[in-house]
Amino acid sequence: MPETLLLTGGAGYIGSHTALTLLRRGRDVVVVDDLSNSSAESIRRVNRLSGREAVFYEADVRDRGKLKEIFANHKIDAVIHFAGYKAVGESVAEPLKYYQNNLDTTLALCETMPQFGVNRLIFSSSATVYGTSQNVPLKESEPTGCVNPYGRTKLMNEEILTDYANANKEFAVTILRYFNPVGADPSGEIGEDPRGIPNNLMPYITQVAVGRRPKLYVFGADYPTPDGTGVRDYIHVADLAEGHAAAYERMKPGVNVYNLGSGAGHSVLELVRAYEEANGVEIPYEITGRRPGDVAQSYADPGKANRELNWKTKRTLRDICRDAHNWQTRNPEGYQKS
Numbered sequence: 001m002p003e004t005l006l007l008t009g010g011a012g013y014i015g016s017h018t019a020l021t022l023l024r025r026g027r028d029v030v031v032v033d034d035l036s037n038s039s040a041e042s043i044r045r046v047n048r049l050s051g052r053e054a055v056f057y058e059a060d061v062r063d064r065g066k067l068k069e070i071f072a073n074h075k076i077d078a079v080i081h082f083a084g085y086k087a088v089g090e091s092v093a094e095p096l097k098y099y100q101n102n103l104d105t106t107l108a109l110c111e112t113m114p115q116f117g118v119n120r121l122i123f124s125s126s127a128t129v130y131g132t133s134q135n136v137p138l139k140e141s142e143p144t145g146c147v148n149p150y151g152r153t154k155l156m157n158e159e160i161l162t163d164y165a166n167a168n169k170e171f172a173v174t175i176l177r178y179f180n181p182v183g184a185d186p187s188g189e190i191g192e193d194p195r196g197i198p199n200n201l202m203p204y205i206t207q208v209a210v211g212r213r214p215k216l217y218v219f220g221a222d223y224p225t226p227d228g229t230g231v232r233d234y235i236h237v238a239d240l241a242e243g244h245a246a247a248y249e250r251m252k253p254g255v256n257v258y259n260l261g262s263g264a265g266h267s268v269l270e271l272v273r274a275y276e277e278a279n280g281v282e283i284p285y286e287i288t289g290r291r292p293g294d295v296a297q298s299y300a301d302p303g304k305a306n307r308e309l310n311w312k313t314k315r316t317l318r319d320i321c322r323d324a325h326n327w328q329t330r331n332p333e334g335y336q337k338s
């Protein structure tokens with residue numbers, strides 16, 4: 001019998017790529033997603049690409065009744081908890097929406113999982129928990145501290161899960177702190193499909209590349225970095241998906257925290273240039289003021305994940321740019337109008 005993983009938020013950007021990786025590795029996958037920020041088309045495409053079938057439930061993870069039904073219907077071996085809202089600006093404007101969804105989904109899982117003897121959970125955290133730290137490369141031991149409600153929900157979730165695992169020794173939690181997930185499956189069939197104006201750099205660049213937006217606005221060129229623009233650790237989403245598979249395969253008792261990043265920092269202008277070179281396109285840009293809350297540089301020390309999960313990133317910045325462009329050119333309007 002293949003092992004079965006429940007992916008909350010599995011129709012989303014990272015969840016759909018992880019579902020594909022797991023299906024290809026012979027795991028069974030059950031997805032629960034309310035489609036608040038995604039489309040069921042992603043799961044249909046994952047099924048087509050893998051030649052296998054993920055079971056899909058359109059439901060809110062906070063719906064305890066529905067969650068029980070799902071756990072009763074399937075013998076779940078572990079949960080990967082992606083579901084949540086992720087827009088920093090929106091979290092500042094509507095903090096309660098973020099606290100309600102991002103925290104109560106986790107509470108619902110902690111309440112329900114033990115009733116069905118499921119005691120392994122992998123949680124999607126973020127490098128945002130390192131707050132304004134500039135102590136790069138960032139290690140897991142770096143003090144945490146968040147600067148917006150979204151980030152605080154990530155940190156609070158880490159704390160809730162740690163408290164819960166401390167009180168219930170049979171419960172194992174792996175916390176994965178992602179750096180900047182970008183790119184798409186090389187097929188161009190699944191990818192990042194933000195609603196409205198993208199907040200993040202890569203989807204903004206891809207939309208400029210296909211003419212959906214006239215130019216990129218570079219948020220600040222006066223940072224203390226080699227070219228003055230912000231430096232981040234961009235990780236191909238397929239590498240990130242493989243990080244989840246490795247985290248499941250190597251899950252240990254207790255609470256374990258891992259950075260998932262490449263370990264390399266790249267500036268905004270470096271990414272623009274890499275994108276132009278990989279795809280033979282021009283990305284017009286204008287330098288504007290800094291975005292409030294941004295740090296000059298953030299990149300991972302991924303050594304712990306390299307050693308303990310036997311995982312490291314394999315894809316290059318060029319692969320990232322090629323695959324992101326391929327997805328966007330094949331699906332200029334994302335899933336909805338393709």
Ligand code: NAD
Nearest residue numbers: 009012013014033034035036037038060061083084124126
């Ligand atoms: P996404 O929005 O594409 O995926 C999240 C999915 O969760 C969506 O499909 C959405 O419909 C679903 N969802 C939200 N609330 C739900 C609920 N109550 N019940 C059921 N489904 C619900 O985002 P993503 O980029 O794939 O991110 C996945 C996770 O990784 C999130 O927790 C996010 O905070 C975290 N993360 C993302 C990034 C990033 O840059 N993309 C970085 C660090 C951490």
Ligand code: UDP
Nearest residue numbers: 199200201204217218219230231232268294
């Ligand atoms: N950025 C930018 N223009 C944009 C979006 C982002 O210049 O339209 C910059 C941003 O200031 C940061 C980097 O690109 O230095 C990555 O930003 P993103 O929002 O993708 O990730 P995060 O800030 O969450 O690391």
